[in-house]
Amino acid sequence: MGREFLLPEQADSWGEFNARLEFELAGQDHAHRLTPLWWSMGGLLFGLALVSCTYAVQDRHWWLWLCTLAALAADLVMAVRAVDSAGRERSRRAELARLQEAWQDHLDRGSPTWQSPE
Secondary structure, three states, X not given: OOOOOOOHHHOOOHHHHHHHHHHHHHHHHHHHHHHHHHHHHHHHHHHHHHHHHHHHHHHOOHHHHHHHHHXXXXXXXXXXXXXXXXXXXXXXXXXXXHHHHHHHHXXXXXXXXXXXXX
16 A cells, blocks of 8 residues: 555644645655756756757768757756746745645634633
């Protein structure tokens, strides 16, 4: 049985919300470990595009233009995906911050079902 990912929005208590929040943020941090690899791959693809473009101009090999275009297209796709991912992550973090503020406001006001002992 796999471990089910539970969203912080579905938490029933402050402790459960914090636990789910930490679990989600840990998953996001794990994804950032691969960022240097993607930057390196993008740099290598761009270098390949420059080298193949240089040889295509000097030696007039038409197939090197295809290599150049393919490498640049791959770089473009990687850049668009990185920008899209950063935007999604930024909006998710803002949403989680709003949820945390809402939980804190709820705790500051006190639960309507909670009654103090008299």
